[in-house]
Amino acid sequence: MEKKLLFAVDDDPNQRRILSVxxxxxxxxxxxxxxxxxxxxxxxxxxxxxxxxxxxxxxxGMETLRAIKKSRDDLPVIMVTSVNEAETAVQALxxxxxxxxxxxxxxxxxxxxxxxxxxxxxLEHRVRHLQGELQELHGLKGFIGRSLCMQRVFEKIxxxxxxxxxxxxxxxxxxxxxxxARAVHYNGRFAEGCFVDIxxxxxxxxxxxxxxxxxxxxxxxxxxxxxxxxxxLADGGTLFLDEVGEMSLRxxxxxxxxxxxxxxxxxxxxxxxxxxxxxxxxxxxxxxSAVAKGTFREDLYYRLAVxxxxxxxxxxxxxxxxFLCAHFLKKYEGEFDPKVKTIHPQAMELLFGYPWPGNVRQxxxxxxxxxxxxxxxxxxxxxxxxVGGNPEDASGANEKKADDEHKIERxxxxxxxxxxxxxPFDEIEKRTLANAIKVTKGNIxxxxxxxxxxxxxxxxLVKKYGLR
Numbered sequence: 001m002e003k004k005l006l007f008a009v010d011d012d013p014n015q016r017r018i019l020s021v022x023x024x025x026x027x028x029x030x031x032x033x034x035x036x037x038x039x040x041x042x043x044x045x046x047x048x049x050x051x052x053x054x055x056x057x058x059x060x061g062m063e064t065l066r067a068i069k070k071s072r073d074d075l076p077v078i079m080v081t082s083v084n085e086a087e088t089a090v091q092a093l094x095x096x097x098x099x100x101x102x103x104x105x106x107x108x109x110x111x112x113x114x115x116x117x118x119x120x121x122x123l124e125h126r127v128r129h130l131q132g133e134l135q136e137l138h139g140l141k142g143f144i145g146r147s148l149c150m151q152r153v154f155e156k157i158x159x160x161x162x163x164x165x166x167x168x169x170x171x172x173x174x175x176x177x178x179x180x181a182r183a184v185h186y187n188g189r190f191a192e193g194c195f196v197d198i199x200x201x202x203x204x205x206x207x208x209x210x211x212x213x214x215x216x217x218x219x220x221x222x223x224x225x226x227x228x229x230x231x232x233l234a235d236g237g238t239l240f241l242d243e244v245g246e247m248s249l250r251x252x253x254x255x256x257x258x259x260x261x262x263x264x265x266x267x268x269x270x271x272x273x274x275x276x277x278x279x280x281x282x283x284x285x286x287x288x289s290a291v292a293k294g295t296f297r298e299d300l301y302y303r304l305a306v307x308x309x310x311x312x313x314x315x316x317x318x319x320x321x322x323f324l325c326a327h328f329l330k331k332y333e334g335e336f337d338p339k340v341k342t343i344h345p346q347a348m349e350l351l352f353g354y355p356w357p358g359n360v361r362q363x364x365x366x367x368x369x370x371x372x373x374x375x376x377x378x379x380x381x382x383x384x385x386x387v388g389g390n391p392e393d394a395s396g397a398n399e400k401k402a403d404d405e406h407k408i409e410r411x412x413x414x415x416x417x418x419x420x421x422x423x424p425f426d427e428i429e430k431r432t433l434a435n436a437i438k439v440t441k442g443n444i445x446x447x448x449x450x451x452x453x454x455x456x457x458x459x460x461l462v463k464k465y466g467l468r
Contacts, residue, residue: 003028004027005048006049008032009033009061010032010056023110037059040068049077051078052097054082061079062091065079076098076121078099080103098117144323158187160188161184166280167184167278167306168282168287168307169283172357173359174360181195181240182195185278198230200243202243210223211229213258213265214266219267220268229266235276235277236276238278241304244304253297259300313356315356318352329367332368346381347384352425370384433458
């Protein structure tokens with residue numbers, strides 16, 4: 001087993017020898033230097049820590065410390081001082097030294113200081129590694145979407161990630177609202193704090209206030225101990241309110257007060273607690289309609305929707321389906337032998353033809369079940385038809401088939417007379433759009449509503465096919 005390397009820098013050879021003997025007896029390899037110059041030249045050998053004398057000729061201890069931190073900021077440096085140099089040693093701590101020890105060496109103090117330095121350094125490395133993983137996992141690189149509408153979502157994430165403004169994410173179930181919320185958090189200046197989420201629809205109304213703001217012991221029946229709420233846990237980071245449209249009116253009032261004053265009280269307490277947290281809310285409901293019905297406070301809506309982000313449903317960005325499929329195949333391929341790596345063109349045509357009411361989440365589940373069902377390394381249309389004995393839940397193949405026949409009839413074909421060849425999806429789409437525009441006499445909003453797509457999508461497709 002390779003010994004871990006330490007540097008001992010001291011112009012006194014006797015002190016270097018004593019330090020080396022004490023540390024080598026603990027299983028370390030020690031290289032001694034009589035001055036800072038040689039130590040700096042050999043930093044490339046990657047020591048795990050440096051013992052550095054404060055007073056040396058030539059480059060002194062403070063100058064050497066500055067140079068080490070400039071080159072290897074993560075390298076623990078323990079200063080070695082005499083009894084009357086404590087004040088200077090404290091100055092060294094401000095420059096980045098981990099700690100200092102006093103000559104003559106106390107072996108227990110020496111070993112404890114080194115152990116603490118290595119332990120803290122390992123924790124810092126772990127934290128940086130985890131932060132990197134989180135940023136990669138939740139960063140924009142992890143988003144799958146090359147469509148224009150998704151590019152707009154990415155632009156909005158970049159614009160708001162460093163701003164404290166409240167964000168309201170709206171979209172259908174399965175579109176990835178939490179992914180967007182995490183991307184806003186982990187890519188911005190609040191990433192050093194916690195991402196604390198609460199599903200407002202999954203908590204009974206009588207427990208919502210306690211869950212959000214915490215409670216004091218004995219505040220209500222069952223409160224056997226005090227509890228910190230989600231808001232307090234999010235201090236310095238992000239509070240994510242998922243399904244905020246399910247929040248009770250009573251709690252909406254308390255949330256509004258928190259957003260206005262940045263203070264709150266735990267249930268059963270009278271003390272105000274101040275929290276600095278960015279709030280992101282998400283919902284699949286139309287909150288404006290809820291405001292009109294009186295089930296959601298209008299003032300709270302405007303507090304939450306300072307910066308709205310709308311996530312398009314999968315049916316409005318079907319050009320992203322191949323990229324999503326490639327991502328999910330890669331994600332799950334290690335679970336199968338042989339590995340499922342591709343999708344047959346006919347199966348991909350079925351995926352394109354289905355409206356995906358469950359959006360990206362449904363697509364992922366469909367592919368995963370199809371991979372289980374597939375007999376080869378390629379998913380064919382039979383795998384999509386016969387997943388778990390329930391094709392409707394898996395790929396919607398039956399609905400897609402009926403929907404295709406309906407479309408063919410609407411654009412002027414008799415299903416029985418369709419030629420025995422595949423009609424390109426683009427052609428079917430073009431004729432469907434042309435038929436809708438004709439039936440509505442060119443009324444784009446009406447055509448979009450009847451087709452079940454947004455106006456912007458219809459305008460884009462009209463331009464794509466040159467229909468006007």
